[in-house]
Amino acid sequence: MTDWISRATPGVQALKPYLPGKPIEELEREYGVSDIVKLASNENPLGPSPKAQAAIAQLGDLALYPDPNGFSLKAKLAALHQVDPAQVTLGNGSNDVLVLLAEVFLNKNSNAVFSQYAFAVYPIATQATGAAAKVVPALPVDHPAMPLGHDLDAIRTAIDADTRIVFIANPNNPTGTWVEEPALRQFVAAVPDDVVVVIDEAYFEYAAEGLPNASEWINDFDNLVVTRTFSKAYGLAGLRVGYALSNSAIADLLNRVRQPFNVSTPALAAAEAALDDIEYIERSQQLNTAGMAQLKTAFQRMGLPVVPSAANFLLVDTGRDSLQVYDQLLRAGVIVRPVVNYGLTQHLRITIGTEAQNNQLIEALESILSD
Numbered sequence: 001m002t003d004w005i006s007r008a009t010p011g012v013q014a015l016k017p018y019l020p021g022k023p024i025e026e027l028e029r030e031y032g033v034s035d036i037v038k039l040a041s042n043e044n045p046l047g048p049s050p051k052a053q054a055a056i057a058q059l060g061d062l063a064l065y066p067d068p069n070g071f072s073l074k075a076k077l078a079a080l081h082q083v084d085p086a087q088v089t090l091g092n093g094s095n096d097v098l099v100l101l102a103e104v105f106l107n108k109n110s111n112a113v114f115s116q117y118a119f120a121v122y123p124i125a126t127q128a129t130g131a132a133a134k135v136v137p138a139l140p141v142d143h144p145a146m147p148l149g150h151d152l153d154a155i156r157t158a159i160d161a162d163t164r165i166v167f168i169a170n171p172n173n174p175t176g177t178w179v180e181e182p183a184l185r186q187f188v189a190a191v192p193d194d195v196v197v198v199i200d201e202a203y204f205e206y207a208a209e210g211l212p213n214a215s216e217w218i219n220d221f222d223n224l225v226v227t228r229t230f231s232k233a234y235g236l237a238g239l240r241v242g243y244a245l246s247n248s249a250i251a252d253l254l255n256r257v258r259q260p261f262n263v264s265t266p267a268l269a270a271a272e273a274a275l276d277d278i279e280y281i282e283r284s285q286q287l288n289t290a291g292m293a294q295l296k297t298a299f300q301r302m303g304l305p306v307v308p309s310a311a312n313f314l315l316v317d318t319g320r321d322s323l324q325v326y327d328q329l330l331r332a333g334v335i336v337r338p339v340v341n342y343g344l345t346q347h348l349r350i351t352i353g354t355e356a357q358n359n360q361l362i363e364a365l366e367s368i369l370s371d
């Protein structure tokens with residue numbers, strides 16, 4: 001039999017598959033538990049916006065391919081961000097545009113720079129092209145302001161002549177940590193003009209208060225790319241739609257490698273409708289703020305340190321082997337996310353749910369930890 005692994009490109013040989021949150025159906029199948037709550041993938045516990053759902057119910061002819069250029073959604077996003085539609089690239093989730101960026105700019109002679117504990121898709125997208133991942137140590141766990149956060153100075157220093165892309169998640173997943181406006185803007189200004197800076201704002205809608213909105217800087221920095229998604233606060237993770245904002249030359253390059261029909265008809269329609277549902281986003285933010293306070297109070301009572309978070313999840317230090325706690329939570333019908341793949345063996349990443357979901361988690365965790 002052929003050794004297929006040895007036939008794969010070296011970058012892919014070195015990769016580990018992305019570890020997704022366990023789907024509810026899988027837990028049902030494997031453990032036979034019911035009444036399951038999934039707090040593992042940072043989805044919106046409110047479900048999709050009713051406007052997005054209504055748009056899907058009114059779809060036209062699904063035998064036809066979707067609009068390959070997503071004209072209508074792009075126009076709306078361009079108006080929202082006050083850019084030209086030619087500066088918008090649509091993706092099958094923002095994961096897709098991250099991969100497109102890697103395909104356009106990276107090869108085996110180049111590297112991408114990002115922080116330790118940065119989003120797991122950056123190494124996957126980078127290494128799949130044969131490029132090197134230059135991983136910069138995160139801020140220490142005892143850092144007074146932003147434990148495990150991005151160290152912008154160290155990231156800046158790591159950029160070398162072979163660097164083509166720098167990935168910054170703000171706020172970051174799985175840590176929830178963030179960087180503030182003056183520091184981030186100064187960072188972008190300090191990166192060489194011909195190195196692409198990707199600022200991944202997947203959680204922007206949750207983090208709006210006080211965090212930088214890098215989409216407003218698109219026309220100030222020729223090398224800036226900002227990515228956003230409909231998977232988190234917009235509650236459409238199941239549809240797969242996200243986008244990048246950039247200068248139009250970069251957008252043109254991304255569109256050369258993009259699959260022609262990468263965003264489906266339902267995703268295009270639902271995303272457009274979701275943008276109109278401001279009330280839904282406000283409700284989502286309020287639910288998140290309340291849930292964040294509820295969980296923080298509970299973790300404090302249990303003596304479990306949390307990493308500061310500006311997103312819709314908390315990274316909690318369980319003080320013990322996280323995989324064991326994870327498994328015990330599964331048996332109690334609560335799916336959370338171990339982050340062992342990030343090298344964090346005692347932490348769990350827990351998505352903020354509804355009050356009832358949070359209570360289910362709190363009760364299960366308290367019972368596990370008191371054993």
Ligand SMILES: *Cc1c(COP(=O)(O)O)cnc(C)c1O
Pocket residue numbers: 042092093094095096119169171172173200202228229230231232237240241242
């Ligand atoms: C969830 C997430 C994304 C993208 O998700 P998509 O569903 O592919 O849009 C991108 N970046 C970060 C940091 C995320 O947490």
